[in-house]
Amino acid sequence: FVLTQPPSVSVAPGKTARITCGGNNIGTKSVHWYQQKPGQAPVLVLYYDSDRPSGIPERFSGSNSGNTATLTISRVEAGDEADYYCQVWDSSSDHRVFGGGTKLTVL
């Protein structure tokens, strides 16, 4: 199962960033999103499409329908600059798959 993410997204501070994750009928799967800053381990920011772990700001939200899942970051801050990865469980071969990652740049 292939997950396709744009290599990069740029956004001005205070604006809204949308990072997409494309896959065949991804709307039928649960999508998890990770944030990774340089030199750090990834951090789970959304699970099961739109649930936020404790400590993740409400500015992070998600949706998933059809062939596209989207991570939305509202009121973007400089500290949101990072690489973001989506992940799903591929039930056809019982394994988890990561998207290629998207570098979010805050202008």
Add this chain to the structure above:
Amino acid sequence: QVQLQQWGAGLLKPSETLSLTCAVYGGSFSDFYWSWIRQPPGKGLEWIGEITHSGSTNYNPSLKSRVTISEDTSKNQFSLKLNSVTAADTALYYCRITDWYPATPENFDYWGQGTQVTVSS
């Protein structure tokens, strides 16, 4: 406080076997999935595989023929073995434990600090 401490050989020659261990401190995680993930230099994340407390495993199909993940529940540790390594296996390797069915949005996902493994002749 939950901590994952991982260790293993950082420099291997081609054809050798990569061996890493991850110890979990700070609690009991019998409902968690214990997994390994790697990241080649400058590249994205790649899921290697996972093991449950009951010993059930799932592997990345692209690595399945070379990978073994095992656990020692008595020590709260799990291990990764990847045989016949090549330069393409050079990466930062992370261990992780996750409850994929959390009852609450707290304290269900933990990562190790990462171990750099380089394969070079």
